[in-house]
Amino acid sequence: MNLHSTPPRSGAVLAALAGAQFTVMLATSIVNVALPQIRVGVGLSDGGTTWVVNAYGLAFGALLLAGGRAADLLGRRRVLMAGLGLFAVASLTAGLAGSSDVLIAARAAQGVGAAAIAPAALALAMGLFPSGAGRGRALGVWGAVSGAGGAGGVLLGGVLTQAWGWPWIFHSVAFGTVLVLAAVAALIPRASSAEGGKFDLLGTVTITVSLTCLVWGLTTARGSGWTDPGVLGALLGSTVLLGAFVVIERRRSDALVPPRLFRTGRVAAGNLLMALLGSVWIALFFFLPLYQQQVLGMGPLATGAGQLPLAAANMLGASLAPRVSRRIGDSATVIAALLTTAAGMLWLARISADGSYVGHVLGPSILIGLGLSTAFVQLTALAVGGVPPQDAGLAGGLVNTTRQVGGAIGLAALATLAGTVTTHAAVTRTPQLEAVTAGYRAAFTVSAAVLTAAALLALLLTRRSGWQRTVATAPARRSAEPRASAVS
Structure with a gap:
């Protein structure tokens, strides 16, 4: 049995795989709003509070390549289900944790599970839609749920923390993961064999x-x-x-990252640009909730609700990305998306200590959401398109790794910058809220500069890598590739 023989179920299969991606992105941001309550609940120090976030990102980013290659060699369905199982158990353990050590260890285990889930789910989705307009729509869904997971995590974290307490942010993730696991088990057929080869x-x-x-x-x-x-x-x-x-x-x-992966130059271009995009993406969901809570005085629930316009714009941009790409071309779409996001970041850099959500956050959030999701869809297509079927999981792991590692580098640099600017402003006896806001403004301004540089780099890479046609709009000759081999 294979997915090619049951085309009516392709939408349901894609929904299950997108659900797996959503849980991974949700866990990245769902703890941000609840950190003060978590700190009190398990007695965390300042450093320990940071590691509630870092433990997940560290395990996730470090093991993505290994997870992608394991999916190729051991079977993508098998690795995906194992990752989901571990993710669910780790989430439940985090919610029941009575000490800081158990909580941080559970977050690290979540990261290990996520490193198996993300590349395996992406490889299965790309195998379901090997090429053509169908792949473009699938990547649009992928971009929508990825962005919605990041923004939705802030909303859900605020709602659950205010209503029932911080443990429920982890219990809800565990429950949702079990549902996704059941859907994957029911909808995705067992593969007759894995790709094989040495690890x-x-x-x-x-x-x-x-x-x-x-x-x-x-x-x-x-x-x-x-x-x-x-x-x-x-x-x-x-x-x-x-x-x-x-x-x-x-x-x-038997190289983990074989040279054939970079033969066309498009994979390298996609990953380089994704790293730059990730460097501001993750930082955005770190700084924006802090500004809303620390400066604007919004509570956890209001802060989470404030992410809804960004999430809605993200989903809209992701759904429109393939259509825009077919109309104006792939490279033009990426460049326009990066510049749109840069404009939104520059607009966000106008925040003030006596600002308001409607006047200073709402408009930039919508613009950023549209740009981020469109760029994500196109760069993912660029990074995974045209690779040999036996390397699909690895390509998915690689693009997730570059985004995650780029995010870690960007967040570290931007947090250092924001802290330095805030400290300097405080030394000059600037009021506290104004000093904090100055740090956030600096971070958003540099983010806009990074995205502008990425757009210029995309223009250069377009000419060097022959990237005028991507996998989302690939020639029809590839549509005849058998789906079963790629999915299994």
Whole structure:
């Protein structure tokens, strides 16, 4: 049995896979609003509170490549279900945690499960729609749920924390994950066999430890400072191991990241631009709720509700992205989306200490939502399109890795910048709220500059990589590729 023989179920299968992606993105942001209540509930220190967020991101970002390759070699359905099972158990454990150690360990376990879920689900979705307009629509759905998960996490976190307390943010994720697991088990047929091949253990360990050191060093630097010996040692170790990984991969026939993945140049272009997009994406959902709560004085529920326009714009942009791409071209769509997001960030940089949600947040949020989702859809298509079927899971893991690691780098740099600006303003006896707002303004201004640079880079990469036609609008000759082999 294969998905090609049951086309009426393709929509339901895509919904189940999109649900898996939604849970991963939801868990990224759902704790942000509830951090003060979580801190009191389990007795966290300042550093421990940060690690409620960092433990998830660290495990997720470091293991995505390994999760993607495991999906290719062991079977994508099998790895997806295992990841969902672990994610559900870890979420339930986090909600029941009575100590900080248990909570942080459970968040790390959530990250491990997410690293298996994200690339396996994306590979299955791309196998369901190998090429043509169908793939464009599927990527539109993917972009919509990814953005909605980030914004919806803030809303749901605020609602649940205010209504029933912080443990319910984790219980709700566990319940939702079980529903997704049941849907995947019922709708996606068992594959007759996996792709086969050897697992590059040496390369996997090297890059995983390298990414772990990088993400840990960047996230720790926000609290310990960039000159801390532990931070410097972690960043140096990451650099050395990354160089060793490149050497190892060139000499292995079973490389974790085989050179064939970058043969056309489009995969490299998509991942580079996705890293830049991720560097401001994750930071946005960190700074915006803080401004709403700390400066505007909004409560958890109001802060979450304030994310709804952004989420709605995100879903609209994702659904329109394939249509816009067919009309004006893929590269033009990416460039326009990046510049739209940059304009929204620049608008957001006009926030003030005596501002209002309607006057300073609502308009920029809608503009940013439209741009972010459109760019995400097109860059995902660029990064996973045209790769050999046996590498679909790896391509999905790679694009998620670059977004996650780019996000860690961007958040660390922007948080350091915002903190520095705020401290300098406080030294000059600027009122506290104005000093904090000045830091946020600086972060949003630099985010706009990064996105503008990404748009210029996209223009350059378009010419060098021959990226005038992407997988979302690929030639019809590829539509005849068998679906079953890619999905299984």
